[in-house]
Amino acid sequence: xxxxxxxxxxxxxxxxxxxxxxxxxxxxxxxxxxxxxxxxxxxxxxxxxxxxxxxxxxxxxxxxxxxxxxxxxxxxxxxxxxxxxxxxxxxxxxxxxxxxxxxxxxxxxxxxxxxxxxxxxxxxxxxxxxxxxxxxxxxxxxxxxxxxxxxxxxxxxxxxxxxxxxxxxxxxxxxxxxxxxxxxxxxxxxxxxxxxxxxxxxxxxxxxxxxxxxxxxxxxxxxxxxxxxxxxxxxxxxxxxxxxxxxxxxxxxxxxxxxxxxxxxxxxxxxxxxxxxxxxxxxxxxxxxxxxxxxxxxxxxxxxxxxxxxxxxxxxxxxxxxxxxxxxxxxxxxxxxxxxxxxxxxxxxxxxxxxxxxxxxxxxxxxxxxxxxxxxxxxxxxxxxxxxxxxxxxxxxxxxxxxxxxxxxxxxxxxxxxxxxxxxxxxxxxxxxxxxxxxxxxxxxxxxxxxxxxxxxxxx
Numbered sequence: 001x002x003x004x005x006x007x008x009x010x011x012x013x014x015x016x017x018x019x020x021x022x023x024x025x026x027x028x029x030x031x032x033x034x035x036x037x038x039x040x041x042x043x044x045x046x047x048x049x050x051x052x053x054x055x056x057x058x059x060x061x062x063x064x065x066x067x068x069x070x071x072x073x074x075x076x077x078x079x080x081x082x083x084x085x086x087x088x089x090x091x092x093x094x095x096x097x098x099x100x101x102x103x104x105x106x107x108x109x110x111x112x113x114x115x116x117x118x119x120x121x122x123x124x125x126x127x128x129x130x131x132x133x134x135x136x137x138x139x140x141x142x143x144x145x146x147x148x149x150x151x152x153x154x155x156x157x158x159x160x161x162x163x164x165x166x167x168x169x170x171x172x173x174x175x176x177x178x179x180x181x182x183x184x185x186x187x188x189x190x191x192x193x194x195x196x197x198x199x200x201x202x203x204x205x206x207x208x209x210x211x212x213x214x215x216x217x218x219x220x221x222x223x224x225x226x227x228x229x230x231x232x233x234x235x236x237x238x239x240x241x242x243x244x245x246x247x248x249x250x251x252x253x254x255x256x257x258x259x260x261x262x263x264x265x266x267x268x269x270x271x272x273x274x275x276x277x278x279x280x281x282x283x284x285x286x287x288x289x290x291x292x293x294x295x296x297x298x299x300x301x302x303x304x305x306x307x308x309x310x311x312x313x314x315x316x317x318x319x320x321x322x323x324x325x326x327x328x329x330x331x332x333x334x335x336x337x338x339x340x341x342x343x344x345x346x347x348x349x350x351x352x353x354x355x356x357x358x359x360x361x362x363x364x365x366x367x368x369x370x371x372x373x374x375x376x377x378x379x380x381x382x383x384x385x386x387x388x389x390x391x392x393x394x395x396x397x398x399x400x401x402x403x404x405x406x407x408x409x410x411x412x413x414x415x416x417x418x419x420x421x422x423x424x425x426x427x428x429x430x431x432x433x434x435x436x437x438x439x440x441x442x443x444x445x446x447x448x449x450x451x452x453x454x455x456x457x458x459x460x
Contacts, residue, residue, distance in 0.1 A: 019047030020395030023058050024374065027067030030381070032074055032343060032350050033365040042072065044372030047394035052368060070389055071380050073346065074365050075121025075373030076327050079284040079353035080237070080264050080317035082126060083111040083324065084152060088435035089128035090135050094173050094181060094190045097161060097225040101127050102138030105149035108410045111321040112144040112152075116391045116399035118325030119375030122154065124357055126264075129164035129239035129433040130172045132181060132190035136161045136225065137237065139357050141373075142391075144398050145410070158358035161229065163191075163238035164433075165245040167295050172437060188248055195256045198226030229258060235358055236261040237284070239433060241295050243268040250279050262356040264317070266307075267299035273310035282313040282356045287330040288337070304348060305338020315353035319432050332382040345382055 022044050029037040029052065043051040043058050051058075058064075082088050086104035090096040102125070115123060121142050127135035139157035146152065165187060174182025181187045201223035207213045228234045236253075240246050240263045253261060262282040263269065267290050269276060269283045276283060285307070290299035300306075307314040316331055318324035331348045334340040340348075354364030363371050372395035379386040391399035 020372065020392075020397075021045050021059075021062055022372070022392065022395050022397070023056065023062050023064045024067050024072060024376070025056075025064060027070055027072035027376070029366060030071060030073040030342075030346060031366040032346055033367065039068075042366065042374070044374075044392070044395035047372050047396075049366065049368050049370050049372055052366065065390070067376060071377045071386075072366070073119075073375050073377070073381055074350045074363065074370075075375050075391065075393065076119045076349045077315075077353040077357070077364060078115070078120055078123040078318050078324050078327060078349075079262065079315045079356050080126060080319045081115075081123035081321075081324060082128070082319070082432045082435060083115060083123060083321050084109045084140055085125045085138070088126075088432065089130040089437050091128075091130035091172050091437050094131050094169060094179070095133040095194050095222060095226075096127075096131050096135050097133050097194070097229075098221040099127070099135035100138070101125055101135055102153065105138065105140065105152045107144075107146050107149050107152055110409050111324070112142050113399065113408045114321070115324045116142050116144055116393075117388060117401070119328060119377065119381070119388045119391055120324055121373040121375065121391060121393045121398075122354075122357075122359075122363060123324065124160065124237070124353075126160075126237065126433075127162040128435055128437070129162065129168040130437050131162075132164055132169045132173075132187045133194055133226075134162035134164060136234070139359065141393055142398060143393055143396075144408075147410075154359065156362075159228070159234045160237050160357065161225065161234050163236050163249070165238060165240045165249060166242060167293065168239065168434060172434075184245060184248075187245075188252060191249070191252050192255075194226050195230065195252070195258075198223050198230055199256070202227040202230065230256060232258070232260055234260075235356075237264050237356075238262070239264050241265055241267045243271040246272055247275060250275065250281065254279070265296075265319075267296050267303065269312070270300060270303045270306040273307050273312055276307070277311040282315070282352070283307050284315045284317045284353065284356060286319070287316050287333040301333065301337040304334045305340055308334075308338070308340060308344060308348075313352050313355050314348060315356055316348045317353070321432070328377070328381040328386065328388075329384070332384070335382065342380075342382060 024042045026039050029040045041056040043056050084106050085101045086106050090099045125140050126137040137160040139154045140152045141154050173179050204217040264284050266283045285304050288301040290296045304314050327349045331345045334345050351364035354360040363373050374392040376390040377386045378389050389401050
């Protein structure tokens with residue numbers, strides 16, 4: 001154990017997240033919300049942005065980096081990710097609102113470091129889309145190097161939960177387990193039944209607390225979570241593709257008085273952009289990723305721009321431990337497909353996902369008082385030629401392209417013959433939103449379907 005800890009220290013890992021102090025001098029500051037500032041300093045103290053201005057005076061001995069000629073922007077935020085968690089799907093019931101991916105965070109996941117290498121400082125670690133109502137998600141800070149899973153949590157971030165429309169819950173439950181929902185109309189009824197039961201559950205507790213009834217209601221964590229959604233204490237993030245289903249869910253939410261929702265993927269969002277804006281829903285989309293299954297055949301690379309121009313708070317996400325490293329390029333595509341301005345494009349990966357996660361008062365733009373989460377680029381972050389230079393989380397440098405060790409893994413000894421970690425290599429996995437589901441269904445009739453898909457996709 002001592003040798004292991006010494007190895008971590010030699011590699012430069014920080015064993016706790018702390019609150020760092022650093023002065024970034026003479027950078028081209030892209031604030032996102034308050035314009036661009038040339039040759040300007042940013043001083044981060046105790047993990048928070050304390051000063052922004054020219055020729056700042058800071059305490060003697062403060063760590064300083066020269067950002068002359070570099071571009072300094074808020075840390076990138078990914079509103080849809082599955083990194084740093086032990087499992088993605090609890091696929092055993094159409095409604096598993098009681099589970100939480102944050103109960104099993106994995107600080108050793110090297111994907112956290114790779115995300116930092118793309119300027120990403122925060123991600124939304126999500127439950128998958130196997131269920132109509134999935135588990136609760138976790139907003140995490142990329143404090144790579146910590147050993148305590150609790151230190152990945154973004155303390156105080158609002159609670160979120162994963163919902164799913166379309167093929168995924170239908171295939172997992174209707175086709176895979178022969179239980180509802182087997183159709184898109186069945187998915188709607190899962191929502192309506194859950195909200196109705198949650199409303200009755202909340203009423204029973206309300207009556208008990210007021211003394212109207214004397215018998216203590218049975219505590220039920222699943223229904224407690226649904227009741228919290230109805231109260232507005234949990235933000236829904238819903239896997240979605242088709243316009244008709246998006247309209248359906250907004251109607252259901254309106255019927256139950258629920259207002260907080262971010263539609264994820266929302267490939268046909270451009271068809272219903274005015275309706276999304278009117279409802280107050282936000283949209284977290286891919287830049288140009290579609291046609292990977294039947295219900296996603298109809299989309300457009302103009303989706304993000306159309307949604308933005310219609311007043312929908314829009315972000316671009318990864319849903320991938322690889323694409324998360326290139327979100328600045330994904331945002332830049334909206335200038336080719338939609339002519340978004342620099343600030344509009346960069347908002348898609350900074351302040352907008354922060355709004356969707358309910359953390360915009362702390363991150364997403366460079367303002368005094370916000371968290372010291374910074375991404376520094378060699379060239380403008382929307383340039384095809386740019387490369388990330390340094391990534392700072394809470395004032396602590398977590399990625400340094402010039403000085404980091406070539407092998408930044410924590411849990412794997414580079415000299416070991418065999419890795420101590422299990423790394424899933426199944427060929428069945430269609431996308432990260434259905435991760436872990438194949439193992440659950442391998443003994444069912446659905447396994448033959450999966451093997452058929454696998455054989456078709458790997459025929460040469």
